[in-house]
Amino acid sequence: MPKPLSFFRSFFSKILLLVFLAGCGGNSEKSIGNSNQKVELSKITVTDDLGRKLQVPENPKRIMALSAAMTEMLFAVVLDSMIVGRTQVCNYPEAAKKKTVINSYPVDLEGLLALKPEIVFTEDGITPMETAAKIEQLGIPVYFQRYDKVADIFRGLNDIGKIMHREVAAKKLTDSLQTELNAIENEVKTHELKRALVIINTDPIYVYGRNTLMTDKLEKAGGENALKEVFPQQSPQLTREYVLQLNPGFIFGISKEQNETLFRLYPELQKVDAYKNKRIFVLNDDLASRPSPRVVESIREIRNYLQK
Structure with a gap:
């Protein structure tokens, strides 16, 4: 008698284990909609x-x-x-x-x-x-x-x-961030938009194009991108003659050395309003170039310079 009882216990234990595993396997996949895809x-x-x-x-x-x-x-x-x-x-x-x-x-x-x-x-x-x-x-x-x-x-x-x-x-x-941005935009609503050119590189001259995040940041800071033309490239190359025609009221670079190099390489650019009115400023490169949660900090930096 002990042996048959032991056999049945073992048999039913295996059956229960199989049922359990089958139940677990049933939760590993699901159908999407009415299709048979799993x-x-x-x-x-x-x-x-x-x-x-x-x-x-x-x-x-x-x-x-x-x-x-x-x-x-x-x-x-x-x-x-x-x-x-x-x-x-x-x-x-x-x-x-x-x-x-x-x-x-x-x-x-x-x-x-x-x-x-x-x-x-x-x-x-x-x-x-x-x-x-x-x-x-x-x-x-x-x-x-x-x-x-x-x-x-x-x-x-x-x-x-x-x-x-x-x-x-x-x-x-x-x-x-939206609350902070709203406060900045409310401050600059009554001010005249100020035309700014943001330089990325000086030799040759590359700038932030019209179709970039920088354009939106400038506008929210109370300014506008001096570059009106939309180029295929987000960072187009400009000639010195083109920059002279733009005549930006503000020029932003990403370092003091870069700004100094710009006017040393192209002394004729000293004729633009930004140079004549001493509105050449340096932006924090990380804030300017990165679309990050610090975007409002970047806009605030631009806004502070545009108020000078």
Whole structure:
């Protein structure tokens, strides 16, 4: 009798185990709509700013960015512990400097893979599509954001919040930034728009074009981009003759040395109003060039110079 009883106990135990495993397996996938298509519950589909549909983890815990601006965006919204690395140019916030460095020019694919990020965030125009394709071949989705207006930065922060389940933190941040921005815009509404040219490089002369975030920042600061023509390039090259015709009332550079070099190389530019009225100023390069949560700080810096 003991042996048959032992046999039945063993048999029913195996049956119960099989039922349990079958039940667990039933939760590993789900149907979408009325179709027979099935996806893993741990994945969701998101669309980035370039219109690319990506499969990303439903609850990502390990992420990083391949642009300095995107690194600032991530640190502003998600928990520090979720960010596993940074690039060699990511220097803000201070906490970013403690993260493992992954070279981005060219991207260190082996180092990136070793960090095991579940999503890589980047910025349109910073990471080539060929590089993104190589990263995605490693099984890591690459999420692009694009910023043409200040509002795009706020939207981008909220999009990160949705993906990372940090919606409340993202909205609190963007609401605060919007309030600060509204205050600046209300201050400059009654002032005459001041024409400014923002120099990126001096030899040859490259400037922020009309179709850039800088144009929107200048307008919100109470100014306007002195460059009216829209070029195919976001940062067009201009001749000295063209700059003379623009005759900007303000010229912004990214360093004192750059501004001095501009007028040393092209002394005829001393005829423009900006030079004659001593309205040649230096912008913080990181604030000027990065579409980041510090965008309002950048606008405030421009506004302060335009009031001089």
